[in-house]
Amino acid sequence: MTATELVVDGLTLTAGAHRLVRDVSLVARPGEVIGLVGPNGSGKSSLLRAVYRVLRPAGGQVLVDGTDAWRLPVRQLARTVAAVVQEPGADFDLTVREVVAMGRTPHKRLLDGDTPEDAELIDRALTAVDAADLADRPFDRLSGGERQRALIARALAQQPSLLVLDEPTNHLDIRHQLEVLGTLRRLPATVVVALHDLNLAAYYCDRLYLLRAGRVAASGPPSEILTPRLLAEVYGVASEVAVHPSTGAPQVTFLPSESPAGTQLAVEADQPVT
Template sequence: MSATELTVDGLTLTAGAHRLVRDVSLTARPGEVVGLVGPNGSGKSSLLRAVYRVLRPDAGRVRVDGTDAWSLPVRRLARTVAAVVQESAADFDLTVREVVAMGRTPHKRLLDGDSAEDASLVAWALESVDAAGLADRSFDRLSGGERQRVLIARALAQRPSLLVLDEPTNHLDVRHQLTVLGILRRLPATVLVALHDLNLAAYYCDRLYVLCEGQVTASGPPAEVLTEGLLAEVYGVTAEVTVSPRTGAPQVSFLPGERDRPAVAVPGQSGF
């Protein structure tokens, strides 16, 4: 597994009359963990879909090591880019080990069986996400968090040089959130990841791109990007940003400011 450079130049995506992403440019250098943050509907998932070649750009380019991703043969792209997406709720009538082994498919010819190397990589991927004990379980009987870890293991088994993840910590408890993001941090690959948790993004990402209404509002190291002013502008919230004395990373504390408001009356109910 080696690292790939990702370059997005002037990307615009539309769905009918609705513009999803407008003139977005970003770079993920080899070996970096680059985070996408922003409110719901800001265009993060759409941007990622263009990177792993599900949404074709209306304008702009996605380049993988300088080559237009849309010009690459499907098999070569699959050897280079792995994706873990939010809507991966499909049921597989397979064991967990078999699902993870699907990650090896791009590296095989049509009738190739599983090799010792394949088995070793599958075992490593399962162990990495703390899912070795699930190997013989049926995938369609797992909890949401267990499924998420297995799908991340499948992407790891693919040994991509560019790993694209859309909210990979969804459904995971705190321990497994830290486990998964720690793996991404140590991989010899380039990682582009959308995250909602700003504190996790601040700690694990080298650089952040903040999206709002389909455009990049700010980009740079987390300490430069995650300011109280930006959080107020983009998220519409009051926040306090400090520096963690243990990690040195920015630490965001949200200040709701709602406690003194009168309770909302619910029609047909009393006692408010």
């Protein structure tokens, strides 16, 4: 499997008269882990929906290895791109193994059964998210975190060369957050992931795109994006950022607005992002 290049070029997305995303451009080079960060409503989920072809662009393009994603045959797109979304839809009346096996569908002809290779890939995907012991349980009786791990396993079983995930750590405890993001980091694929936890984004992502009000406020390595000034301008909160002594990644600590340091940093970060 060869990792895919994703290019989002001048993307604009609308809902009626409302613009969700405005002239956003993004590049995810083959094998990179790209993080989308920003406040609620900044356009992260909308951007991902355009990548996995749920929201049609009002302007601009989404290019998958140079081809407009909206012109790719559905089967080819499904073999290339896998998505883990925040709202997976109705409950499945299936076991966890059967849900994960759905990830193999794009690689089969109609009515084909699972092969030994499929079974091995399903087992590996379940193991990767620590869900092997859930395989025979009904999906609709799982906890939120268990469901999330099963859906991530389904995406892994799909063997995509481009994986897009919208808040994949939602509902997960700390151990499983680290395990899932570590698995994504090691995949031979390009990964684009929306995250709220800035410290996780700092450690696991090669580059970040910081979104605000549907636009890219800044992009670059985590050390360039996770600064007190940018965080104050985009999130409206004061913070301190240090280099973690063990990982070398930026470590963000948010400050209460009523603290003297918080007030001072908020004043210093008074200039808007351009």
